[in-house]
Amino acid sequence: MDAITSLLSKLYLFYFDSPTVTSYRASIEVVSKSLRIFSGENVQLKCVIPDIYFSTWKYLWFKDSMQLPQTEETLRISHAHVKSSGKFSCQGKRETAIGDIQTRPSLPVEVSVDGGWVILQTPPHPVVVGETLNMVCRLRKKFPIHETILYKNGVEVMRQNGSSLDLQVENVDLEDEGMYSCRASWDMEMRTYSVISAATPVKVVEFLSQPVLEIDAENNQIGVNKIKLICHVQYNARAPAPPINFYFYKNDHLLGTATSENHKVVRRDSGWYSCRAKVPQLGLFRWSEARSFGEVTGE
Structure with missing residues (x-):
């Protein structure tokens, strides 16, 4: 006891x-x-x-x-x-x-x-493909700048003359991701000073990533004769984001109608399953790779 x-x-x-x-x-x-x-x-x-x-x-x-x-x-x-x-x-x-x-x-x-004299300020969040990457090569004090250079992974990608410290890369794509730094140069008291910032990462993400289909066949809550299809996707639209719809397929045949939920419970059956994520307002969609379940031919 x-x-x-x-x-x-x-x-x-x-x-x-x-x-x-x-x-x-x-x-x-x-x-x-x-x-x-x-x-x-x-x-x-x-x-x-x-x-x-x-x-x-x-x-x-x-x-x-x-x-x-x-x-x-x-x-x-x-x-x-x-x-x-x-x-x-x-x-x-x-x-x-x-x-x-x-x-x-x-x-x-x-x-x-940063305890130095120059920093490159980049967006705090990832930049979406197609957007403009806005950066500022910022100095601790207001020196009369005459040249600013932008580097990506240590290689010069942009050089501009004048006092502006704003740097822009328009219509970015995945290849624009990397480590960025900047160099600012100014003249003072008959001397030229040039200081480079520490490198800072810039991450670029797709507006809609390729979906990945998960087949959950061990979920006791959906019944022994059912499986749960889950369509995982990264949707990186800025708020307010247009709605996204999900479509589920077996052997290239649509299973039911479109849904705003990224999952669907279907009858447990062998076959090739896939999903499609679509943003109707933008006419944008991506397909997952097909996944097999059970005993299927063509594997």
């Missing part, structure tokens, strides 16, 4: 001491203009929780997996120094009658604090 009581007590403590993780994933909104700043400047990050019920959350902040003392929605890094650099993430936590509930942690964002 004592052993049973002890086991029940441990289970009770485990249930109420271990926080429950919700399906919500927190995300970080960059409040300040850039994640790459000079030492002595400030950065603000906001933790966003997609909770439609507007619950009251406590915010947990982490730097390189180490928890910070701040618990407010906005994290402010004032008078930053080089050691302030790192990867920051956040997570929501709230108390309920059955114990603590936590969100899934956000994806990390990297803050870079």
